[in-house]
Amino acid sequence: MAVAEVDKPALDWRQALKSRLEAVASQKAKKTDQELKDNEMDLFTKYYIEWRGGRKKNNLSYKSIPRFYYRLPAEDEILLQKLREESRAVFLQRKSRELLDNEELQNLWFLLDKHQTPPLIGEEAMINYENFLEVKEKAGQKCKQFFAAKIFAKLLHNDPYGRISIMQFFNYVMRKVWLHQTRIGLSLYDVAGQGYLRESDLENYILELIPTLPQLDGLEKSFYSFYVCTAVRKFFFFLDPLRTGKIKIQDILACSFLDDLLELRDEELSKESQESNWFSAPSALRVYGQYLNLDKDHNGMLSKEELSRYGTGTLTGVFLDRVFQECLTYDGEMAIQEQMKLHGQEPVSFQDVKDEIFDMVKPKDPYKITLQDLISSGQGDTVSSILIDLNGFWTYENREVLVANDNDGSADLDDS
CATH class of the missing domain: 1.10.238.220 (Recoverin; domain 1)
Known part of the structure; x- marks a missing residue:
């Protein structure tokens, strides 16, 4: 009995807590979805007003965000169009002046050659990072963008002295300058x-x-x-x-x-x-x-019939149809098996051809071949020629015979 009397207050407290939790849960359950949404909106409004008030105290607001969208001038806004063209021309001229000219490139090469780091291995001049930074300080402001640590690291290969090739670095600079020059030239158009x-x-x-x-x-x-x-x-x-x-x-x-x-x-x-x-x-x-030669009617365009005579006239009908579906035409201007029958050859099994193509390409999905699969396999030209041109298919099918004949011819030449 003594034990029961000691434990009773603890049991009463736990029971009271349980009852309270059940009451709260019951009360929440009675709230409608709309009430919950209203409560959330009230809280959001309260905190947003407090945040905005704090921003205003610091003289900050959404108006301080810089403008990032400017609409293009309409065709009838001649003045705005001219202003835009002139501003673009000035911008491109400024970018062009930032590029290294021939004299500056020659000076860069001279500095690199002067600061090459021994020992000389072969005929290629090398430079370490310390001398690399020294050239950076002497080459001028325009050149500093090329002397970043990450560029040095990219050009660093297996040199035991931690050096990079001066020629490779200079070619990198030349390539970057060329790309920027060409970018500016294209932008003018x-x-x-x-x-x-x-x-x-x-x-x-x-x-x-x-x-x-x-x-x-x-x-x-x-x-x-x-x-x-x-x-x-x-x-x-x-x-x-x-x-x-x-x-x-x-x-x-x-x-x-x-x-x-x-x-x-x-x-x-x-x-x-x-x-x-x-x-x-x-x-x-x-x-x-x-x-x-293909344009028989001399109208400056090729019809499907005229295009079918391309090469040896062995392009498949399916390929020609696809070309005219894809390309711009004016007024209408397994197929390999059909071509084989037309030229008196024994047709091959589609299943055999399909299996060979899939073995060559090795696509990720065993049920289809994507463009990326063709590119990755390095067999795209062979697969295309097999599917669109009878001569291409015949050459692939008889490749072993052709190789053997070539070897026999080589042997005859050697014997002679």
Whole structure:
């Protein structure tokens, strides 16, 4: 009994607490959703007013946030348009003056060479971080942006003395300067001032670029329009897959097309390089000749029937249909098995071809092949030729025989 009497107050306290909690829970349950929302809004309003009052005491408010949106002037706002164009021109001129000129680049090379760090390994001059910083102080304000620690770290490889190649660093600087120069040059043709070029903008850029490319000196002026068209289509085919009619300047700089185009500034460009360069005069003339040969009715456009004669006339109907679905046309201007029957060859099993293609590509999803799968596999050209051209398919199917014949021919030459 004594134990029971001692424990009774504790039990009464626990019971009272339990009852209170049940009462609170019951009271909360009786509140409607609207009441809960009202309570939340009251609390929010209370704290927001207190916060705003504190901001006002410090003379701060939302009005202190700087303006970040400016609408483009309308077509009839001539004065605003002119003001915008002039301000952009001044901005681009200022950016251009910030770039290293030829004299400053030569001075940078001289300083780097003067501060190279021994010992000399091979023929490549090297520089350590201490001398790197010393060149930074002597090279001038324009150069300081290139002498960051992270740039040195990126160029640091396996040198046992912790040095980087002077030539690699200088090439990095040259590349950055070239990119900024080209960015500014392209921006001059950006009529909208929004960081992209429309088709007409890019046409104007390339047309005015032609006289500065010695490798195009032989082109007749009457051929300029076709050349510009083929060059621009190369950019838009790859850089505007959604057919928006515009390309980001950033994307133009990131791809290699502009490098190929500006390679034509080299007066001593080899014949092999010209043949492999899409923008060279021989390449443009070759495309033009093929186009004229296909255009049987001489109306300046290719119909589906005319395009089907391309090469050896073995393009599949499915491929041609897809081309005309995707590309701009005017008035209407497994397929491999059909082509094989048409040319008297024994058709192959679709399942066999499908299995071979999947084995080549090794896609992430075993049930489909994406564009990224093709790119990653490095087999995109082979797969495309198998699916769209009978000759490409035949070459792939008989690759072992062809290799064996080549080896036999080589052996005969060796014997002779």
